[in-house]
Amino acid sequence: MISRDVITDRLRRAGVPVTLQRVEIAQALLSHPMHLSVEQALTVVRRQAPEISRATMYNTLKLFRDKNLVRELIADPDRVIYDSNTTPHHHYYNVDTGELGDITEGDLRISGAPVLPAGAEIQEIDVIVRIRNRRA
Amino acid sequence: MISRDVITDRLRRAGVPVTLQRVEIAQALLSHPMHLSVEQALTVVRRQAPEISRATMYNTLKLFRDKNLVRELIADPDRVIYDSNTTPHHHYYNVDTGELGDITEGDLRISGAPVLPAGAEIQEIDVIVRIRNRRA
DNA sequence: TTCCATGCAAAGGGTTTGCACTCTC
DNA sequence: GAGAGTGCAAACCCTTTGCATGGAA
Numbered sequence: 001m002i003s004r005d006v007i008t009d010r011l012r013r014a015g016v017p018v019t020l021q022r023v024e025i026a027q028a029l030l031s032h033p034m035h036l037s038v039e040q041a042l043t044v045v046r047r048q049a050p051e052i053s054r055a056t057m058y059n060t061l062k063l064f065r066d067k068n069l070v071r072e073l074i075a076d077p078d079r080v081i082y083d084s085n086t087t088p089h090h091h092y093y094n095v096d097t098g099e100l101g102d103i104t105e106g107d108l109r110i111s112g113a114p115v116l117p118a119g120a121e122i123q124e125i126d127v128i129v130r131i132r133n134r135r136a
Numbered sequence: 137m138i139s140r141d142v143i144t145d146r147l148r149r150a151g152v153p154v155t156l157q158r159v160e161i162a163q164a165l166l167s168h169p170m171h172l173s174v175e176q177a178l179t180v181v182r183r184q185a186p187e188i189s190r191a192t193m194y195n196t197l198k199l200f201r202d203k204n205l206v207r208e209l210i211a212d213p214d215r216v217i218y219d220s221n222t223t224p225h226h227h228y229y230n231v232d233t234g235e236l237g238d239i240t241e242g243d244l245r246i247s248g249a250p251v252l253p254a255g256a257e258i259q260e261i262d263v264i265v266r267i268r269n270r271r272a
Numbered sequence: 273t274t275c276c277a278t279g280c281a282a283a284g285g286g287t288t289t290g291c292a293c294t295c296t297c
Numbered sequence: 298g299a300g301a302g303t304g305c306a307a308a309c310c311c312t313t314t315g316c317a318t319g320g321a322a
Contacts (some may be wrong), residue, residue: 019296019302038286053304058287074213074264078312079286092252095259103250112244116228120267123231127167127246127263128210131256155277155321174311189279194312196277214287215311277317288309295302 006128014067024049025060030069034084035100043080074099075128080116090127138167150203158184161196166205169221169234177218210234226263234244239265 007026011018028045029036036044042057061082064070073081075093081100083091090103110125143162147154164181165172172180178193197218201208209217211229217236219227226239246261 056303059261074210077210077216080213092250094256107250108246108248110244110246114228114239114265115185116267119270120230121270123266123268125265129250129261130259131252132259134257192278
């Protein structure tokens, strides 16, 4: 668990106006790499700070995503997952179980320069390897 | 627009039990490559067959997806998009506008063999290039 | 005739919104 | 003190479900 001071510093450096709730959320999620749904994040954070509201959780995660403190994963069609590991890597998603995991960047490389619509620029490239349990 | 007979044949070959509604839906969606949300697909199909229900649309699209007649795209966090082009290719998604488009397979290549959990096999690999409008 | 497919409407679940209150600076 | 942030509950919207009717083989 990272200290409150270090977390506060990190928020400020990321351009996030500091509040008590944001520090609590950041401390809970950014101390270790993790994949969490909003609901799971809420459960984790509330162990330390029970008064955090659902709306604040949604707001804060989107803010953190905009400031590149977390990465938003659109892999599970039913819910968004937030990844507190922002270093480049890919993901696998088990369509049978919903399990989500990391794939090291070096294990799967992408190359090339896609043609994009005029006036647009790449924000990020998401690679999701959809896997399933081997059939009998 | 492909004839009803050809569509019926295609459904049978794909292992889809033929019904009137499935033929209507297949004819509307599979005649040309397109990206459609369920609601959009419903609008398109209902121009020819107004009695198609929303539930049938959801059921049918999932069935088609299981039979590889369409591809399910998890790119927009708010809704699933179905792609009637099942040949290998990638996509870009404009986070500002929601616009979704194709990227030719050759323009963006993936290489490598990711380590997967035991007992799992790759179903497909989705590459989504998230783009945004260039800031001023 | 039997079973699966369909239509309709209601329920479900993740996410967003409106508004009053609170905190940061 | 002004403006942004927060909490709560209701609203929203996409998707699923239950059930009665209809169609395929």
